[in-house]
Amino acid sequence: CGIGPYVISSFTEGEEAIFEANPTYYGAAPKMATFIVRYFADSPTMALALQSGEIDAAWKSLSPADFDAVGAMDGINTETAGGTEIRYIVFNAPTPPYDNPNVRLGLAQLVNREELTDLGWQGIKVPLYSMVPPGFLGHKPTYEGTENVEAGKALLAEAGFTEANPLVMDLWYSPTHYGDTEPDVAAVLKDQFEASGVVQVTLNFTEWAEYRDAGRAGELPVSLLGWYPDYLDPSNYTNDFAHSPAAWSGSYYSNPVMDALLDAQGSELDEAKRVEIFGEIQDLWVTESPFVPLAQGKLLIAYADGVSGVVLDPIALLHYFLLEK
DSSP states (O other): OOSSSEEEEEEETTTEEEEEEOTTOSSOOOSOSEEEEEOOSSHHHHHHHHHHTSOSEEESOOOHHHHHHHHTSTTEEEEEEEEEEEEEEEEOTTSTTTTSHHHHHHHHTTOOHHHIIIIISTTSEEEOSSSSOTTSTTOOOTTTTOOOHHHHHHHHHHTTOOSSSOEEEEEEEOTTTTOTTHHHHHHHHHHHHHTTSSEEEEEEEOOHHHHHHHHHTTOOSEEEEEEOOSSSSTHHHHHHHHSTTOTTTTOOOOOHHHHHHHHHHHHOOOHHHHHHHHHHHHHHHHHHOSEEEEEEEEEEEEEETTOBOOOBOTTSOBOGGGOBO
8 A cells, every 4th residue: 555656565663664666656666666774773883884885875863973984985975954853852741840831941041052062963953942943934033042040040949949959850862763962962951950050960761662652651751852844834843842732742731822822823824924923932932941942953864876866855854766776
């Protein structure tokens, strides 16, 4: 079954997926009859597989060091493009003390995005100051100017957290799903939170399948996630996150005022009025901070000589049917 140029003939979770050309596809046949997607536990193993000729292309999860290393090798090509991926913090809103918006905003104010992207992501991402990335309709960088440790400490103090009574936080991440830099990102965030003197952080991690399921079950009080858009509209960065019940992310955030704004932009046909509503959404987002934007990514791909048809899609899809070897 399926209506695309390929159908999946075999799938082993965490190992590989095999695609075969769809004989009933209505359009032109794909360039290759069979296409194999392999999954790697870490960036060095994937880079070595590309170097040895075991695979023909490495997509999405190469670390900055491995991307630079394979790009310097004969017979391997690299490409980069601006990405629409975002990275962010998720607070499980029903779980105390993260049910208090002042606690969420106070923690957000302790984050230094420039340092985080430089040290944690090693320069392959750029700071992001709204859940709606630059270039999208209505983008308003409402988190700009909010990075203020003293202001964050003051909000946390209002909630009862001080040096004598610090907020004890479990921060969760998946160590490989988002690439090999993820432990570094978590470590930098831990350092930034703890530098305030009013937060103590324990880092916890588990692999993706368990991590995803635990988050959706509401078992992760504070966690790191990423998002590639399904379509190029700001609603895909707002409604899909903050409209109640907000269950898929593990946030379970619910606010009738936010819901009303999100519904209003969805039914508004006048673009200028939509922009105005998105501005209100992003203003309220800072006050509520159910998710805290951290960084916007770049698209990276490395591929062997002889591979053609590589297209870096703005919604972070690699179109297999265009590839040829």
